[in-house]
Amino acid sequence: MGEPWTVAGDGLRLTVRLTPRGGRDAIDGIEALADGRFVLKVRVRAAPSDGEANAALTALLAREFDLPRSAVTLVAGATARLKTVALMSVPAALDERLRDRLASA
Structure with a gap:
């Protein structure tokens, strides 16, 4: 199966x-x-009103991938179902965490 993430900068x-x-x-x-x-x-x-769902999404991703909330940013799709989220940390470490977390999902 494909991956829903790409390496981007930091x-x-x-x-x-x-x-x-x-x-x-x-x-x-x-x-x-x-x-x-x-x-x-x-x-x-x-x-999905007043950005509540987006805030809950960023909080969930920060918690799941052991990142500070400031390291999780919604970059596209604020009012859409499909969203792009930036996770700021060492890409190799994030990649490993995502694979581990998704293996147990």
């Missing part, structure tokens, strides 16, 4: 398909879209 760019009001905060694995792209499926309890 971190990774992660493509996420976010489901707000998903009942729980969780990473559900990787999904292939119809156009061949791969995304990380994430659900959060927060509603």
Whole structure:
């Protein structure tokens, strides 16, 4: 299966398909879209209003990958279901953490 992330400068760019009001905060694995792209499926309890779901997404990713919240930034898709998130850290370490986390998802 493909990877929903790419190395970018001093971190990774992660493509996420976010489901707000998903009942729980969780990473559900990787999904292939119809156009061949791969995304990380994430659900959060927060509603998609006033940026609550985006804030919950960045908090969840920071917690899951042991990063400070300031190292997780939404760079595209603020009002869309598909989002691009920048994770700022050593790319090799992030890549390893993502693979480990997704192996258990």
